[in-house]
Amino acid sequence: MQRKSFSDMQCPIARGLEHVGEWWSILILRDAFRRERYNDRPPRDRYVLTQCGKDFRPVMLAMLAYGNKHFPPDDRQVRIVNADTGQVVEPVLVDPATGRRVDGPGYQVVTTMLREAAA
Numbered sequence: 001m002q003r004k005s006f007s008d009m010q011c012p013i014a015r016g017l018e019h020v021g022e023w024w025s026i027l028i029l030r031d032a033f034r035r036e037r038y039n040d041r042p043p044r045d046r047y048v049l050t051q052c053g054k055d056f057r058p059v060m061l062a063m064l065a066y067g068n069k070h071f072p073p074d075d076r077q078v079r080i081v082n083a084d085t086g087q088v089v090e091p092v093l094v095d096p097a098t099g100r101r102v103d104g105p106g107y108q109v110v111t112t113m114l115r116e117a118a119a
Contacts, residue, residue, distance in 0.1 A: 003022075020056070029056055032048075033057060033060070035047050035048070058091065058093075062091055062093075064091075065090055095107070
């Protein structure tokens with residue numbers, strides 16, 4: 001089956017999927033965030049992400065939370081924890097101006113023309 005291209009679609013989610021690629025590409029990105037040194041002499045690290053790859057991290061953290069909630073594993077849990085306190089945290093998208101969650105009341109997805117946005 002030939003893969004359908006989403007590059008010309010108006011939906012930014014579809015265009016984002018076009019650039020992520022196949023489902024397994026997300027798993028490669030997941031592993032790339034766990035950079036590790038595999039050789040000291042000469043020093044060599046695995047995986048160096050571009051800015052585009054680094055910007056995908058919040059998407060992956062949201063997918064982790066979604067998977068934990070709806071498809072929990074049987075034998076272990078993968079959680080996000082505060083590195084200082086060890087407290088488990090859940091990722092949320094917030095409006096940086098107000099600190100309010102953007103998936104709650106008062107926020108909606110709208111389409112605007114780029115010319116309007118620049119004005």
